[in-house]
Amino acid sequence: MNMIQHHIKLGIRNLLKYKTQSLISIIGLAVGVCCFAICSYTLRVDLNWNHSIKEVERICIVFTETEKGTQTSYSPFASAMLAKEYPEIESATAYSQLQPYTEKLCEIRKTDGTANYFKELFVFADHHFLDFFNIRLINGNPNEIDQTPDAILVTEKTANRLFGTTDVIGKTFTDINDFDDTQKVFTIRGVIENFPKQSDLERYSGIELNTTNEAICSPDSYTYYDGFNSFVKIKPGINIDKLNEKLKKSTLKYPKNKNEIAESIVQLKPLTKRNTLYNRNFFSDSGTIFFIIGLLVLLTALFNYVLFIIGRMMNRIKECGIRQVNGATKCSIFYLLFIEASIAFLIACTCSFAIAELVIPHINSLNPDFSIDNSYVVQLLTQYSIIGLGGIALLCLIVIHNLGKISLIQSLFSNQIIRRHSVLRNIFISIQLVICFLFLGTTWFVKQQSDLIEYRLTNGLSETDKTSTFDVSLNGDKLTPHRPEILQKLRQDPKVEIVCRNGMGFSGAWQLREGRFSWEGISDEEAKSTMGHIYTDPSFFELVNQKLRDGRLYSSEETDKAVVNESFARLFNRNPIGMQINVRYWGTEMSNFQVVGIVSDFINNRYEMNTRPVLPCIYMPFPENSLNMSCLVKIKPEYRKEFPEIMKAELSKYVNQATPTYIFSMKDDSGFYVSREQNIFKLTTIFSIISIIISLLGIYASVTLSTDRRKKEVAIRKINGATPATIVHMFCKSNLLQLFVSACIAFPILILLLKSWLESYAERISIGILPFILIFLLMAVIVAFTIIWQLWRIARINPAEVIKSE
Template identity: 20%
Template sequence: MIKNYIKIAFRTLLKSKGFTAINVFGLALGLATCLLIVFYVFDELSYDRYNVNADRIYRVNNDMKFGGTEGSYATTPAIAAAALKTNFAEVKQVARILSGGKQWVKKENQNIPEVKIAYADSTLFDVFTLPMVEGQPSIALKATHSVVITEKTAQKYFNSVNAVGKVLTLNDTAFYKVTGVIRNIPKQSHLDFDFFLPMADNGQSRNESWFTNNFHTYILIKPGTDVTKFEPKMSAFLTKNAEPELQTVIHMTFSKLEASGSYFRWSLTPLTDIHFNSSIKGSLGQPGNITVVYIFSAIALFILLIACVNFMNLSTARSSNRAREVGVRKVLGSPRKYLIAQFLTESIVVTLAGALIAVFVAWAFLPVFNQMSGKELTVTPQIIAWLLPVLLAFIVVVGCLAGSYPALFLSGFQPIEVLKGKLAAGFKGGRLRSSLVVFQFSISIFLITATIVIYSQLKYIQNKDVGYDREQVIVVHQVGSLGVTKAKTFKHDVEQLAGVKSVTLTSFLPTATSDNTTSFFKESTMDAKQALNTSIWSVDEDYLPTLGIKLKAGRNFSKDMKTDSDAIIINEAAAQLLGYQDPVGKKLYNPGGNDANNVRHYNIIGVIKNFNFRSLKESVSPLLLRAADETYSMSVRFNANDVAATRAQIASKWAALSPNVQFDFSYMDDDFNHIYFAEQRMGKISIAFTSLAIVVACLGLFGLAAYAAEQRTKEIGIRKVLGANISAIVGMLTKDFLLLVLIAIIIAAPLAWLFMNKWLQGFAYKTTITWWMLLTAGIGAALIAFATISFQSIKAALANPVKSLRSE
């Protein structure tokens, strides 16, 4: 019996090749798109879950409110890890990680820049699952000047994973013996490092201050530990041990500090939440965005629903043509359950075909999707393990849903009524199909609006005056490897080049991640109520003119003014928090270390206009600039006449001073755009998915228009015989569909405005959703729908009426 159902299903589907193709292709396209998004979401949600003890690993955060600043930071003091391990039975093991920044690793006669370098405790391998293929994890990082590298790094520098005992040279001066080779860290990890150096080799690891937060501290808790009870105990421990230092520096106890509205606390973030917890500043790795995951998941669901709606719409529309077939079958004695089984079989066959094609399409387009999304997604056994049962369930559920309406509806008619042609009246209304078309185009218009808003925000970011000029600036990296003397020589040589306007040496740039935060006080008594917690950057006298930052009051630093060693320039945000109408000439005080008697004062010599030195998702915060040698990188403003020649001249000056180190540079405008790479990527993917959603929706509309034209063939013939012109017939066939699109616009526009306004709340500086965005989306959808319908309408209007009326 089942074999007979399948045979009849194939025969029936082949009779309507066009509708079958639209059904299968639309379903396949929707499901393939959904699969690609599911791969992306699965990859994002799997971050750090490869660790065996992922559910018991937490990162310790530093939560603070002090000096006008409030926030949570992913770093803690150097002494926090050992203190937690020693004083809390709940803590099984601890490990600290400190990013090592960019360093130069020698390979033969070439120095290669490496940025995936970190200092780590020897207990790293007790906390994280980092399988070692060579070496002993328990001792690999205990000796100074040892290094643990990944397999790919071993292959890169030694052409073999058998690298234990071999030596790497860092920065031309430091020699590190390889004591371990670990497997490549999975891409789904926030620990994106290839080199691990001993923590003992970093001088900061011995800092005993409770308020110098530079280290990423991870704890492995014992099974059964209640984290909600453990967190308050940590903060109480911090209060007890850090209070003497607090009293020494600002003469205040923690209780008085909290009474004034300030606080310092420790909190925990589960390892598996780190990737998406972007509200905590200073996290390692490239942070994810759970909002993007939600949006893409919604898009996947929407596109799948559109595809399924198409399938159901076309299935129910075409089923009326089989009414006589049902009548004949019932007259010949076919039970209703057999008719239901036949319709369901046909529906499942089409769903199966669409699902199989979708799998191959998703696999074929996976490299393209990887390029768009910045991922390296692959089809793994783990994915196949859950994909097969999900696809099977999808085939059964969608097949039964799409086939249920025609199966139950048609099989219930009396054969005498069907054979007399009375069924047609039941299909003229088509309320279900109309509702489904409105649903499809509501989703399409929503997606079009969302894409317009995303690109409008990106355009706003690119065109917004951020307070500095990032155009025509080359940033030369790793200038610090030259040493202070050679770095200044390099700056002097570059300044003499014909195409160069100005040059500045500093590690701190608005397009870089470098930052340094400390507290200043308005009075030498260092009252917490007079505190200003601020970023402080070391710059030279050429910093402001090179970056085009404007002075609002006072003056710039001058190399001829020796007193500028104690001078600072503040931004408008700092001046506002300090409450000064005219800050120039005022003093700020900073404790030197942990000794309240070692207070240094700084003279405010100028105020600069606010500039966005962080992402536009954040408001401008207080910033202080001080004059000091900082030679990590160099920024060069140049004329736009001959960019390549200027860059080549700078590279030549570099080669003369450092022939064995590669010239490493970037353009500041590219660095700026990279900050918003995730938003740009989201915009591209949104366009692609929105286009696919529209294509799938239009496939269904195309099929319904063809069906409507077919149902009204004789009516069109009569109208043409009576003198109706083509435009009148096209208008008659399209107006009903366009009315449905208009209803979809009315439904989708307010929903899109509401959701996209919420998305924009994530930016401190944002565009506004205007009426033209909603109008553009609506008109665009209407035009696409009209073009889709018109093709079939014009075809029907141009048909010879003699053929349609021949039987009359």
């Protein structure tokens, strides 16, 4: 015990002796470990997603393959038919998880008459749901629940959020639906345990059983909605591959909608592998990407720490030799080195816990749809701390082994051994620089790709035009009667330049599939195409900078005229101007339009813009009394800051105080579609800064160590006539060589990564040489500023003082 206490004192004393290097390694390692824990969290969540659901290994999602890809939305009757027809299947259930059908604005009145509003997300499910997912009913009568229409079951945390207690049986809330101009009172019939964490169910507030909503529950309804996810639970011991082979040989029949039976060849996929059903691209494995980014930052910090520890250990060769002469064993020397290295590591790990506590709330506030569990991150940090201690022990054993190869005479009288290890230091610094180049290059090119997509989405409009053009949603039964009044106010406002009625807003064209369009002489291949259509006033084309290519635009009074885009025109071997097009989107009857002009292409297929950004599109006059209306407004630039608040106040006159109003600029809309790229840009920018700072601190510490070791050499060179500039050049030469070699390694890797990433885009930037030159020069300037002061200090040293001290 006394020996350990002695080693701890020595370790602390040595840390304080090299305060700068100690501080650099500890801070860098703390930040690196914290970044790695947070980034690896996403990978852990991806790997464990849905595993918390009971008996998840037997739960499968029902899907089928179509020409358009994997389809997982089914009638709620599909899984029930499977369970009925196949003895390998034990049970089945289905639930709807699409937000427009499951989101409720819950109004809860207090005894004093005040109201609180909560935005809650429920699932529509059948009565098998609870048993299927093994969700325990805490309060409530199961028999009563099964027989009650629209039975609401809330989770424990939802009950506490709404009412502050779980004793909520019989309590009510009012669902305020201003879109349909309806209000419905729901009575809570039961309380269930919280849904499993890190699962598809976690985000829901509760369940609505036995729904009376015809659009959800009745295939006899014209508006029947089949956006359910169907699940089955296979019996223990059943081989899912063999069952899928059996399913391939037969067709499943189930009710689809009014007077129609659907037929599909279905397959099963384990719920834990659900993400493999969908089209995968560069971003599909986001957890892995985050993990790699965190690992790179950790390596940058670890290299500083290892350089610091090994440098310190090798500096103590003489001390270890003296201890061996005095009878010290390898075991005692191991304890000495391990305890000293562990002190710095444990201080860094402790700091990483504190950093995590500070940054996680901020990260969670930036993305409300994904929150990081503090306790899980603490668990990861603890695991990595234990693993790190094991790594330190291994590192110390390697050093002890290498020290064993050095004779006592060498350890006591030779400084050549220390210089040999500068190679390892140079390699580690070069790897750090490679990581910095990768982060900087990724940041640069992600920003360029993001800017390109935004430019195409806004059709090349200026920044002023993008921020001065707004989409004001006037959708919903509550707002429909007030549309003329709102439009009139906008048109009379002198600060408003353009007012355009539009059925789709900035979101792009709605799709017309087979059977919803036709024209004279249409071929079978053309009839199977996917078209786009937009209902809009003619001012739309000026608003989005869409140029007329041929013919003319229709006027607001011409309700039977239309224009098409260039992609549409390219489908024909003749000019489409003058042709008659029949279109049906709403209702059952076709509407006839005559094509009078052709306009330029711009991205109108935003949700599929990475595969097919522009659809052949038909533009038609905005119909009176249309179900959907977005009012597109271009205002004078000086009015753009106050306009959203003014319009929000205007719309709030007609809807409930808690009903959201949708007012956003073209800049905001395009930002939504490039949010993925913008988030990656922010992420890589942050980690670039972290990696560069850590690397520069390591380079600074390395240069300090190198100059301290070579003071005598510098003094002799100065005595022999070397100038300060010569001394600076001597040291800079190795750093510039490191920078060049690192760039030669990093840039080819970066190009390969960029090519793989850009393959997922239809619109992509070109990879030129100029960005690489600029990135190299930027890193060269940063490194030069980091080391120049230290080198100038050593270059101006007094040789007499050095010789005297040596």
